[in-house]
Amino acid sequence: MIEIKNLSFSYKKTPVFSNINLSFPQGAIYGLLGENGVGKTTLLKIICGLQRPNEGTCTVDGMTSHDRLPEMLQRIVFLPDEVMLPDNATPQQYVSELAPFYPSFAQGLFLHLMQELEVEPARKFKEMSFGQQKKSLIAASLSLGTDYILLDEPTNGLDIPSKAQFRSILSKMADEGKTIIISTHQVKDVENLIDPIVILSHNAVLLDASVQMITEKLFFEYGGEAREDALYSELLPGGYMNVIPNTTGEESQLNIEALFNAVLRNKNTIKELFS
Amino acid sequence: MNNSFDIHRFGKLVLHDVRRCSPRYGTVGAVMISELTFTPLMVLSQNFLTQDPHGAGYRLSLMVLMSALIASTIPTQLYFNAGKKKTGIYFAMLPASKWEKYLSMALLSLVLVPLMLMVANVAIDSLLTAVHAPYYHKYLWQSEALQWIEPAMVCNCALAFIGPTLGFIYANTIQNKTCRNTMSIVLWLWLMGGVFSMMILEITDLAGIGWYIVAAQASLAALMGWLGWNKMNKMSY
Incomplete structure (x- = not known):
């Protein structure tokens, strides 16, 4: 379970969150919505330990996220909107580098997801379109076997059939007890998928239901x-x-x-x- | 599983880093080959000009200096992305402790790459000595220079490499380009000054102050190490 208690965060003098409380119990697909600049990506980064809160705590299964303990990092995967990929590597090489660190990594699932999303695992990233790169990363992230999956604008760059496949894949994942948090502006892409819904505003959580x-x-x-x-x-x-x-x-x-x-x-x- | 250091996980991380850095090996390899070509060429041209074969001591000094110069650029080349806010997320999210990540960086930059470079240098020098005895005169290990090398000199040379290299790891994490470049220039000056000063001190008979310089360089190297580790430990992305 991810728990955020009395959390405040600011970028230098610009406050982003002021004393917010949220919890993300396991086994659901959370939709994180909000206007531009309210801190959706920042919240995801705080959850996975990439940002340190000024006050309050954020824990993942009881572990303080900013400590970035290996045990915590094994349970959480974060797919940012923009990722710097090794141009000459293939998706298969990319996951092979990560796999030794994730005990629940499933090569079979990776290949299955790549097939469903219609991307060749042996093709170099530099030969792929942005959408194909994104699909490869989605397949890689989901096959690592982590309990928590944090996705920032995951449908950006996906074509219409891929969006449907993406929704169906995530639904299956949630049924298996995974916790998925999706931050997005493309609400139509995740309608009927996200439940509960969290709406952020400047400094506060407007809705969590x-x-x-x-x-x-x-x-x-x-x-x-x-x-x-x-x-x-x-x-x-x-x-x-x-x-x-x-x-x-x-x-x-x-x-x-x-x-x-x-x-x-x-x-x-x-x-x-x-x- | 130990959260700070686990030898099994650390081993996996070192292997990962070696593989992950492979796209940069082209550049690193090109720089290394240039150095491995430049050093013998310089020895041969000097010998040709003076018609007096330089001793193995000269070759050894040149080799150490060139290797240190080249090897100290490795952290910047291999881990450039790891210290950046936008590109370092992959590195930060890898399930290993912060300490293991820093140690793996240091191991690759301070031990593995320089060792590889020195072995290659010695191998080339030995080969040239075997095939070109008139100009290469003696093998390195037969050199009279080995007798006048003092412990303070070795320590200083090592620290003149370790300190700036740790400094370059830290410089990678500095976001401001001007600050990063200024720091890199200072580190280069330190590296060159550190290696050259030993030769000058030996010539000018001031070698007695060698251990004071060792202490000063060790303190600076420790500071660089601490700065780098502290930044990696607290870095936000």
Whole structure:
């Protein structure tokens, strides 16, 4: 389990988080959403120990993340948005270099994922497109057998079929008890995949709730008129989509983009609703 | 499993680093070959100009100086990415302790590469002595120079290499380009000054102060080592 307690972090004089608390129990796919510059990538870096918090703690299975103990690093993999790859190496060589450090690395799974994502493991990185490089790294990261998988904008550069394959692969991983945290702007790519959803704002966590809890508290109404009591309304083909407080207990289909906008525009109301 | 140091994991890390650095071996190899060519060429041209074969002592000094100059650039060439914020994530996330990572860097830069370079230098020198006796005169181990080499001189030469090399490991982690370049220049001056000063001291009969210089260089080398380790330990990405 990943636990963040009373954590504050700033880049020199620019505060990013102020006294935030979060926990990520195992076996779910967490969606980490937020506007540009709110600290999504920074939070992922703090979790895997690449950044040291100014105050508070971040632990992974009880180990302080910034200590970057080998035991902790064996349990966590972080795939940043941009990675410097050895041009002349192949994905197979890349994982072969990493494999000795990860006791649960599965070569069979790596080859299977490469096949599913349609990338040749013996092709050099420099001969690949950005999307193919990204797919190779996804396959490599997922085959290391770590309990925690942290992905920063993983669908950037993936083509449409690959996005579907990516979702299906991650769903299987979560079923096996892995904890996956995805930071992304491309919410459509991970809709129906991420649950719970964490929305960050400057200095704070605006929302940390499961999809079930969100749809219990909020109602997503499609195809009607714009409503005055709506937390957020958006004109879509076929009518307005409204996000309103769920007073009837009726179920609705979550729209993450609408949720995100509703949360950003009604910070206090959302806080009260979910407290 | 010991979190600070585990010999089995450390072994895997050294092997990993040797493999991981392989894309840089082309550059490193080219620099080494230049050095291995340059040293005998310089000896041969000097001998040809003076028509007086230089002793093995001269060759040994030249070899040590050239090897130290070349080997000290290795950390910058091999671990350039490891100390950078954007590119060092791979290195930082590798499941080994911070201490093991630093030690592996130091082992490769201070021991493995210089040893390889010295062995290659001695092998080439021996080969040339075997085939070109008039100009190469004696094998290195037959040299009279070995008799006048003092412990303080060996220590100083070693420290004039160890200190700057540890300094280059630290310089890799400095983000500001101007600071990094300035520090590199200072380290080069130290390296050259350290090796040359021993020869000058020997000639000027001031060798008595050799151990004071050893102490000063050892302190500076320790400072460089501590700075590098401390930065690697606390580095954020």
